[in-house]
Amino acid sequence: xxxxxxxxxxxxxxxxxxxxxxxxxxxxxxxxxxxxxxxxxxxxxxxxxxxxxxxxxxxxxxxxxxxxxxxxxxxxxxxxxxxxxxxxxxxxxxxxxxxxxxxxxx
Numbered sequence: 001x002x003x004x005x006x007x008x009x010x011x012x013x014x015x016x017x018x019x020x021x022x023x024x025x026x027x028x029x030x031x032x033x034x035x036x037x038x039x040x041x042x043x044x045x046x047x048x049x050x051x052x053x054x055x056x057x058x059x060x061x062x063x064x065x066x067x068x069x070x071x072x073x074x075x076x077x078x079x080x081x082x083x084x085x086x087x088x089x090x091x092x093x094x095x096x097x098x099x100x101x102x103x104x105x106x
Contacts, residue, residue: 005059037067042077045069049078049093050085057093061100071106 011018030040041064048057064074074097082090 006055038064038069041067041069042073045074046077046081049081049089052089052092054092054096057096058100061097062104065100065104065106071101 005021007014007018007021030037035043041060044060045057045064048060061074065071078090078093078097081093
């Protein structure tokens with residue numbers, strides 16, 4: 001189960017970007033043995049919260065849930081980050097997460 005990624009939504013116009021995303025990001029980086037996919041998901045979600053990247057965050061929240069990160073852990077992560085990245089970014093992330101939780105029924 002996965003939400004459409006931002007790259008997935010533009011793949012018809014940017015096929016090379018889609019190919020690179022599939023082969024390098026998800027085919028190589030995400031498959032490395034140094035970190036579990038669950039840990040990669042936590043790091044990626046945290047990074048996207050700090051960048052105020054709600055469109056990308058949505059897809060990676062779906063991926064995080066698929067990779068075993070729990071709703072409670074995501075809530076705690078965003079709450080923790082609020083003190084380091086600021087209330088507006090945490091607020092945006094919280095809204096996106098709330099929508100994903102509703103979509104996923106978690």
